[in-house]
Amino acid sequence: MRDFSYLRANSFEEASSAAAMPATMLLAGGTTLIDLAKCGVTNPERLVDITHLDGFDAVTVDAEGASIGALAKMSRVAADPSILENFPAVSEALWQAASAQIRNMATIGGNLLQRTRCAYFRDPASFPACNKRVPGSGCSAMEGVNRGHAVLGTSQACIATYPGDLAAALVAFDAIVHLGGRKVAIDDFFLLPGATPHQEHAIQPGEMITAITIPASVAARHSTYLKVRDRQSYEFAAASAAVGIELEADRETIRDIRIGLGGVATKPWRARAVENALRGKVLEPDIVKSASRLAVEGAIAHGGNHYKIELAPRVVERAILKSGALA
Amino acid sequence: MTNQITINLDINGKTHALAVEPRVTLLDALREHLELTGTKKGCDQGQCGACTVHVDGRRVLSCLTLAVQAEGRSVTTIEGLSAPGADLHSVQSAFLEHDAFQCGYCTPGQIMSAVACIREGHAGSDEEIREYMSGNLCRCGAYPHIVEAVREAAKVMS
Ligand SMILES: Cc1cc2nc3c(=O)[nH]c(=O)nc-3n(C[C@H](O)[C@H](O)[C@H](O)COP(=O)(O)OP(=O)(O)OC[C@H]3O[C@@H](n4cnc5c(N)ncnc54)[C@H](O)[C@@H]3O)c2cc1C
Numbered sequence A: 001m002r003d004f005s006y007l008r009a010n011s012f013e014e015a016s017s018a019a020a021m022p023a024t025m026l027l028a029g030g031t032t033l034i035d036l037a038k039c040g041v042t043n044p045e046r047l048v049d050i051t052h053l054d055g056f057d058a059v060t061v062d063a064e065g066a067s068i069g070a071l072a073k074m075s076r077v078a079a080d081p082s083i084l085e086n087f088p089a090v091s092e093a094l095w096q097a098a099s100a101q102i103r104n105m106a107t108i109g110g111n112l113l114q115r116t117r118c119a120y121f122r123d124p125a126s127f128p129a130c131n132k133r134v135p136g137s138g139c140s141a142m143e144g145v146n147r148g149h150a151v152l153g154t155s156q157a158c159i160a161t162y163p164g165d166l167a168a169a170l171v172a173f174d175a176i177v178h179l180g181g182r183k184v185a186i187d188d189f190f191l192l193p194g195a196t197p198h199q200e201h202a203i204q205p206g207e208m209i210t211a212i213t214i215p216a217s218v219a220a221r222h223s224t225y226l227k228v229r230d231r232q233s234y235e236f237a238a239a240s241a242a243v244g245i246e247l248e249a250d251r252e253t254i255r256d257i258r259i260g261l262g263g264v265a266t267k268p269w270r271a272r273a274v275e276n277a278l279r280g281k282v283l284e285p286d287i288v289k290s291a292s293r294l295a296v297e298g299a300i301a302h303g304g305n306h307y308k309i310e311l312a313p314r315v316v317e318r319a320i321l322k323s324g325a326l327a
Numbered sequence B: 001m002t003n004q005i006t007i008n009l010d011i012n013g014k015t016h017a018l019a020v021e022p023r024v025t026l027l028d029a030l031r032e033h034l035e036l037t038g039t040k041k042g043c044d045q046g047q048c049g050a051c052t053v054h055v056d057g058r059r060v061l062s063c064l065t066l067a068v069q070a071e072g073r074s075v076t077t078i079e080g081l082s083a084p085g086a087d088l089h090s091v092q093s094a095f096l097e098h099d100a101f102q103c104g105y106c107t108p109g110q111i112m113s114a115v116a117c118i119r120e121g122h123a124g125s126d127e128e129i130r131e132y133m134s135g136n137l138c139r140c141g142a143y144p145h146i147v148e149a150v151r152e153a154a155k156v157m158s
């Protein structure tokens, strides 16, 4: 790991002005940043430690919804009783991510900005070709080992999966990312790779994530997160789904349904086609099964990841039935 | 050696002043600068848990923590779990009793993690122990005995 200088920010203003300096990165839990600096993927000259800033780690829930400070730790948000009650999928997505140690270190802001686990991206010494790291250099994964890569939202430049669990739940429930005064809907915050896979979010130099808000909804109260992976714990999703459902008074017709997908797409993915197919329908296994297939409409596999096109709809189907039982 | 900074670290109740480059991790500071080699380096990338220590009482990975980030916090390593000459910590005793290791390389991390796991209240069932101890890999596959040791230590600690 190359050396850098270290600055401890004591105020939001200090952090933002430091963040606007070239070759400077904000340091939160460090579980993505220090890891990638060791891999030689990021080579910051200056780190600005934001973990000593006051007032950015509050978690509050009221009738409007939840507000989660960017510096709140994953473990604390996962265990927060009001998050558990009003946004169970958010809590489940958090406690099923990474490990207890990492969740004690990692912050909500850093979590959103975690980078892909594409093995080629993480190994610049062996694989110079990676459009995400070096624009225009090519993509080693296209013809390589791509079992973990995305089948949705890919481009000819990059097929890297966005690996985070939390964001899959946040995209389902229309969360908003607060960048100081600026607010960006989570679906717009994450960018598709297109021809510019090195640009991953709407965040501008000098901006810092200050909080995430999630509007309250009945669907969010009756939500669940289902994560399927190669080993039972401490592993990224092969495919995951955050689903929340609100039923009509008849207890069987779907009034509102929200579905976010993880592990299969280049950004946190909202499965709107499935939602549209099920809104107003009866929550019944056969109907759910055929609607769930729409989750992978337009999916493209690159060999190793073909199984995800089979897997994702099954994960969606199971998650819908599970969430339906809560509604 | 360029760019050295002087930091004060509170480790196992003792303050240590050391001069390090900002990039030095807490793990390397412990092992290379302070000769506290009980904390192990497995992967150095957050993937194995061998480097688990407590910072302000919570388990974290010292390989992904910069030493300078630990300034002003209290760090506990395996060396600080029980005083020299005193009785072992009940989790240490349980690991001996239940033969919860083979080569022993992952053990300091397993024990630090287990102490926190029990304190957090995440040792209520074998299933819960397996989930909340999943951040500590054991290449020797001593998992069944590790789960036994944690289950038994949890009874003693409660
Ligand atoms: C072994 C391992 C397994 C993992 N498994 C999972 C998993 O199963 N599921 C999952 O979802 N995640 C997983 N993770 C990823 C983990 O959740 C992230 O590394 C973590 O959430 C990042 O948070 P952090 O605070 O440590 O961020 P940092 O590493 O400190 O920062 C990450 C990035 O965000 C920037 N940044 C941080 N905070 C802000 C802010 N407030 N405003 C603007 N920029 C900011 C930093 O500059 C950096 O670029 C795993 C990580 C590891 C190492």
Ligand code: SF4
Binding pocket: A116, A118, A119, A120, A121, A129, A130, A131, A132, A133, A138, A139, A140, A141, A142, A157, A158, A159, A160, A197
């Ligand atoms: S998939 Fe994306 S991140 Fe991976 S090698 Fe190709 S361009 Fe790089």
Ligand code: FES
Binding pocket: B040, B041, B042, B043, B044, B045, B046, B047, B048, B049, B050, B051, B052, B061, B062, B063, B064
């Ligand atoms: S050495 Fe820190 S997790 Fe492996």
Ligand code: FES
Binding pocket: B100, B101, B102, B103, B104, B105, B106, B107, B137, B138, B139, B140, B141, B142
């Ligand atoms: S005892 Fe050998 S790695 Fe766990």
